[in-house]
Amino acid sequence: NGHGTHVAGTIAANDQHGGISGVAPEANLLIVKVRGGEDGSGDYEWIINGINYAVEQEADIISMTLGGPAHVPELKEAV
Numbered sequence: 001n002g003h004g005t006h007v008a009g010t011i012a013a014n015d016q017h018g019g020i021s022g023v024a025p026e027a028n029l030l031i032v033k034v035r036g037g038e039d040g041s042g043d044y045e046w047i048i049n050g051i052n053y054a055v056e057q058e059a060d061i062i063s064m065t066l067g068g069p070a071h072v073p074e075l076k077e078a079v
Contacts, residue, residue, distance in 0.1 A: 051078040
């Protein structure tokens with residue numbers, strides 16, 4: 001719920017307009033939303049699909065902040 005936007009800015013913000021630079025201002029970001037509920041909730045399948053999509057797009061790094069109550073072998077396999 002906005003956390004990903006904050007993290008993306010910390011990573012890739014650039015100072016082209018007199019702002020602040022992130023830690024990797026020349027990075028290219030692939031933004032993939034994997035949780036859709038207004039409260040940040042979602043389904044493990046959405047997360048798995050997002051990881052698989054990022055891998056298919058040849059992302060070098062995937063950053064996610066998640067938590068959940070269940071052990072999901074398919075999620076472990078995707079990671």
